[in-house]
Amino acid sequence: MVKLKSIGITLGLSFAVLLTGCGNEEDAQDNGNADEDTANLGEELNYTITGIEPGAGTTELARNTLEEYENLEGWELQEGSTAGMLTTLGEAIDNEEPIIVTGWTPHWMFASYDLKYLEDPKETFGGAENINTIARLGLEEDMPSAYKILDRFQWEPEDMEEVMLNAQDVSFEEAAQNWLEDNQDKVDEWTEGVEKVDGKQIELVSTPWDTERSSGTVMKILLEQQGFDVTLTPVDPAIMFQAVANAEADASLAPWLPITHGSFYEKHKDNIIDLGENLTGAKIGMVVPEYMDIDSIEDLQPKE
Template sequence: MKRKLGIFAAAITVGALALSGCGASNSNSDSAGGGGTEASASGAASKYANCSLTDGVADATSASAGSGDKNITIGAFSGWDESTATAYLMKNILTKNGYTANVKTLDAAAAFTATTKGDVDVITDVWLPTTHKTYIEQYGDQMEPLGCWYDNAKLTIAVNSSSPAKSIEDLKSMGGDYNNTLVGIEPGAGETGVVKDDMIPAYGLQNMTFTTSSTAAMLASIKKAEAEKTNVAVTLWKPHWAYSAFDIRDLDDPKGAMGGKEGIWNFATKGFGESNPKAAQLFKNLIVPDQELSDLEDLMTQKYQGNNPDAAVNEWLTTHPDFANQLQTGALK
């Protein structure tokens, strides 16, 4: 799938969406870069080490709407476009099932806090068992899972393909080739915590400067390095559009410090499923395979340039006419 570099400028201008594509397949195949997922999982997060896409799936056609508030707020993580895509997709599905739904875009830390307080009802981009384990260990007993919809997500350290490092461990001796800098994303992002708490200590990279600002700034550093033909090392993740737009590659992770393969889960505020059983079942039925996710993100980021996600979802559903019914009946695969 061809990506256009022109959309990058729109991402920097808009600033609200860091445009992720879909480079991984939605399957149970092993990810490159060295496992380590279960070793990295701990505490409350360890129960989510295995993502089964069909656990809890059931026909929601005749499910009770329940006695809960029919106004449902879905949280989307700023800078994670798969979060935006699924949040607006579920907004559309819920609206067609009689709910009044809206999407609130927040930094990950704020989104988790808002979900525990009920200011946000559901978040759709919880990476487990590693990326968001700290949040689950802190807030897990104040939330409830509503199924895993993608099972091959991955955190990465990426570099320009022409640069010398092949493994993350090479950065200890080759840091100078990358200006002794690792470019990160938002300070509150789960990946930022993984890099600071797990990866940097594991590989002894304390002498490198780890900068955190925004996903847009990280993407800008890749674009700048490519234009100036210099080296760059960044925190990235799959699925993401940057792998198609730029000449970059992942560094091997022999110690599994970035966490290996993960699942992406829905989580709701405690008691949501009991109060809103039909809405909860619709979230449990969500499964978005790789190509379908790519199609939706392409519309959001290329045609609509992040400005009208509702229109992007409407158009996507016209080209995937069976999706809404299959989600409702639990027939997605």
């Protein structure tokens, strides 16, 4: 009995070793196939990430990402325009082709397409971001009504995406007006006890992207309803901070912090008033359609 038991144990161990060896071989084969798939993906994409405007904070973060990830050696960022990126993304999805873009939320593309962020283990795009409101020094004393509304203004990513999505069919002015009419409860909170003015001029500066066009246009109409004569000017992020810091503009609802526009904020923080977040839960990163079998930036293979 002892001898039979020993033989049984020996056979069992041998069989287990055999299975383990087969499993490792299969795992190695699977990993090899995965590497081959991602290498093929790089070739299909010509080792190119589709980006947006050169002056965007998103573009700066994407450039840094290409430098920080060793596996992205040989990859390039194709800089252009937001409209161009969205057109290219839509065409790729229509044909179910691979594509990697620099993307952000809130944005209507996430409501229109089934998309996902690639994991960013090095956090080169930063984590969750906020969109803040900043004002020039002295605005509270000069325009207390506007200052109070700007300070109170806060909404959700879904609110911004609703304006952006509707603005694909109508003007931003009409989309913003419709949103304000549908959300009178929030408007009442922002304007409660605020005295109206008679034609007082105020200038807002913003960045020229749909997220900021949404918040900027909503605030423009809201202040106009309180009697202000509002100018809304789109500029690059560096100019936006500079204008508020130098009192060439009165306020902005467009800074993405703490990462995207962090360098501009640090440069001008002593000459601006930070009113805090007007939206929380924003995010930036590399974005792909859900049908693509890739989950992380680290899954990409360098150009040979």
